[in-house]
Amino acid sequence: MTLELTPRDEEEKRLRQTLEQVSRQLKKEMLLLGDRRDDVVGIRQEFWDDVRMNFSDSNEVGETWRSIMQQAELLAERERSHKVASEAVERLTKQFDSPYFARIDFTEKGEQTDVIYIGRASLVGEDGLTFWVYDWRAPISSLFYDHEPGPASFAIPDGELSGDLMLKRQFVIRGGQMKHMFDTSETVGDEILQAVLSEGSDTAMKSIVATIQKEQNRIIRDEKHRMLVVQGSAGSGKTSAALQRIAYLLYRYRDTLKPNQIILFSPNPVFKGYVSRVLPDLGEANMRQMTFRELIEARLGHRFEVEDLFSQTEVLAAEEGTTEGAAREQAVRYKGSEHYFATIENYLKRLEREGIRFRPLRYRNMMIVSSEQMLEQFYEVRASDDFGERAARLRRWLLDQLKQWVDTQMNEAWLEEAAEVADQEVIQRAFVDVRRGGGFHDEAFDDEEHMNTKIRRQVAEDAIAPLVRAVRTYRFIDVVAVYQELFQSRSLFTACAPDGKLPCGWDWMALRAEVTLERKKIDHEDATPLMYMMEALEGFRLVEGDIQQVFVDEAQDYSPFQATYLRRRYPRARMTVLGDFNQAIYLQSQDSGGFDGWIRLMAPEHTAVWRLTTSYRSTLQIVQYTKGILAPEDAEGVTPFARMGEEPYVEACSNEATLGQRIAEAITKLETRGYGTIGVITKTAQESGIATELLKQQLSEEVSLTHVTGVSAQLPKGVSVLPSYLAKGIEFDAVLVWDASADRYGEEKDRKLLYTVCTRALHVLHVYYTGLPSPWLPMKS
Incomplete structure (x- = not known):
């Protein structure tokens, strides 16, 4: 009497068969890789031995040239083959660890049921016909993300294919071993999501293909709209969805879209390193990635000393409460506004008739x-x-x-x-x-x-x-003099302003422009307007028309002026912008009225606005606590995912020395508990330097402590001490907030900054303060 196999037994058997397929293909590719490597090395070593060199007359020179080209083409062909084999070995090695993460059974009307296994990459049998695994980006794979069992359909090139989703099963496979298996009626089962979210953080962002939610999948696969605006709460998976979208687009348009035709604007260098592993893990080359600061430096940095956004933030923090600081804040807010952009546009129209300055x-x-x-x-x-x-x-x-x-x-x-x-x-x-x-x-x-x-x-x-x-290089146009002229004549400015009025603080701005520009120094708030004027006067000769896709992360930090500039610089590109106005921490964008500036960049029929409200990053307790930091109307758009954890911990400290001591004690305990990434987040860079020195005095040498600065390219393992604005978009197992006092976070404009800092925590949040606590901190009665 034979025992009937259980579903688990059947899946274990199918997994072994799949791994056998992977193993056989991996052995073949390894042998091929070795042969190709030997070929490449051999051809390189013997290149000139196999070339007949003769320069005695024109015919012999031509023959020599043909001989060199023949060898070069042979070498290039072998190098291409070596690269293909190398990529195949890398892909198959990952598949041997985890070949797939889901199974769906789909019955098209009037047809037999198809059993589909879904993974990070496809796996085709040695016969070239049998699909053992489908790529998660394949059209049929969208059934897994978008539907529960029952009537279902998916898009195909000719329209839509309908049928019934009979079964939906999820797996967690690690090291070729099946750890978990669940049948689910949800789009992505909570059990799998709970397991993934409960894992520790890493120094690089992970792929989320096994846990993509339905609302994220809409964003990833949207091919209809030229402008996608994604408003998502902290930890809702905005950035992850954007990176999976890039991978999807490279798969969908692999014949016409290359990685170097996609550009991602990141908030800072640390974030660039943090997300750099996602696409290679999915088998795709990385897109171009840069910060807006790097764009400014490329255009203005060789001629001027240009202040960056972080330096501006530090200066504003140092001058907070002073007359000079208040005037600078006013200038920062205004020069990022749509009013100022309209003024510059009207000024450029006047310059078509008169007024351009030239250098002799x-x-x-x-x-x-x-x-x-x-x-x-x-x-x-x-x-x-x-x-x-x-x-x-x-x-x-x-x-x-x-x-x-x-x-x-x-x-x-x-x-x-x-x-x-x-x-x-x-x-x-x-x-x-x-x-x-x-x-x-x-x-x-x-x-x-x-x-x-x-x-x-x-x-x-x-x-x-x-x-x-x-x-x-068009430096005969004196762009600085042209720009200065706008602040040297009240009548000129009012004639160009859309409402015919001078902005508040215009006199201070005029004096500031005269002083800084004469010294060849550019305030950050002047950099984009000056860059835009330079581009316009040169006829936008440096626009990058070959770029097909532009992604902007932390888009809430861009001023309306900067948003419009990016649209002009990449005129043919589709755009995906992602952000959370609850995390709008920079003055230049706080008066922008949400994402309206981005939405107006393209026609309504080409624009889609998506909202992601569920916060997956943090535990329910942390999300509920951080919602209390926000104004009630802002907190309405944040929904916690039901992952339980410990309550946030808040402690008052008598002075800065005690603050350092208490945080050092907490670090030691958290490392003992196994947390691999711990973030000590200060408000400013100056504070992060002080905190680093105090903690070094308190902690043992075994503790890996790193002071993360604006030039850091990678997030290290262990303890990172960093200012608030470098923590954007990054997550830590545990976050320790350095001095959340009323002195540091007491103003209304600090509320969203404090929220941003606290929402970096996955599992543990500790908040410490000296003196009086910030009025935005939820305090237990």
Whole structure:
């Protein structure tokens, strides 16, 4: 009598069969990889031995060239094969650990039931026909994320395919062993989600393909809209969904979309490192990733000293409560506004008729082209020509003028003197030029004169080379002077303002612009407007039209001005922006009115707005506590996932030394309990430096303590001490808040900052303060 197999036994058997498939394919790919590696090494070592070298005449040179190219093509082909085999080995190795995470049984109307296993990557049998595992991005896999058992359908290229979802089963497989198996009637079962969320944090973000929720799946697979705006509460999986969306798009459009055509704007360098592992874990190359600061530096950093957002935040914190600080806050809020953007746009329209400033081209005390001549050239063309056409035309004219000027200087005394002391490199170049022209042979009688002429011309061209470079990069337009003019004339500003009014604090802004810009220093609030004006006056020549997808994380931190700038810089791209206005911690965006600035960038029919309200990151107790920090109307949009944990701990400390001692004691206990990532989060960078020194004095040398700064690229294991703004988007097993006092977080604008800090915790939240607690902290009665 044979015993009937249980569902668990059947799944164990099927898992063993799948692992056998993986093992056989892995052995093949390993052998192929070894062969390809040997081929590549051999061809590289013997490259020149196999090339026939002969330069005796033009025919032999051509044959030599063909021989080199043949070897190069052979090497390139072997290197490509080696790369393919290497990627296959990496994929199969991961599949041997966990080949799939779900099974669905789907019956199309009138057809047999298909049993579908879903994993991070597809696995096709050695016959090339049998699908052992389907990629989670395949159209049929969406049934797992979007439906519970019963009537179901999924999108196909020709429309929609309907049927019945008969079974939905989830697995946790680690090291080729089945740890858990659940049948579920939910989109993704709570048991699996609880198990995954209860795991410890890591120094890099993980893939969430096994736990994607229905609302996240809509975002990941949206192909209809050009603008996706995702408002999600802290820990709702916004960033994870965005990264899975990138992986999905690379899979869906693999023939037309490459990783370097996708760009992700990250909030800081630490976050860049934190998310860098997700796409490689899914078998895809990383997209381009940068911060908005890096964009500013690339455009302005070589000419100006540009303040970054973090430095601005530190300055504002240091000047809080002063007259100067209040005036600067007003300027920061205004210069990120849509009112200011409209003012700049109106100013640019006026500049089409008059007012552009140009830098004259001079060499020593000699005027080559004056500003007046440039003005005449620029404005003599028809008004219908845009800035780009005019600037390009003026650029060509200036380059021609520089060439003509060199011609006029050939017999001048200064050039004769400079040519006499020309360095050896200039002389050598002149000799080569004359020799190529047929000089230095028996019939030549004027070679020396040719040499002298060549040397003089070379010296003259080298002398004005900086001017040529400046003209080629459009630096003949004095953008700073044009920008300053807006703050040097009240009548000009009011004429350009959409409401005909000066903003509050205009006089202070005008004085500040004069002082900073004259010193070649750019305040952060001036950087984007100045960059936008520079781009506009040059005709947006540096727009990146090859970028097809732009992702902006922590989008609530971007001002409306910055949002519009990004749209202009990537004119052909679809955009996905993600954020949480409960975490809007920077002044430049706090008056922006939510995501309206982003939503208005594209037509309504091309725009979708999604909300993610469930917070999965933290325990129910932490989510309930942090909701109490927010204003009631803001807290309404936050729903905790029912994962239980310990209550947040709040403690008063008599002074800073006691604060350091108590946090050091907590770190020791938390490490004993096995928490791998612990974040000590201060308000400012200055505080994080002080906290680091105090904790080093208290903790043993065995404790791994790292002071995370704005230049850090990776989040370390152990204890990280960092300022609030570098913690954005990152999570820790335990968070210890350094001095959540009324002195540090007492203003209304600090409420969301404190909320952001506390919501970094997965399992444990401790809040410490000196003096009086922040009025935003929920206190037990």
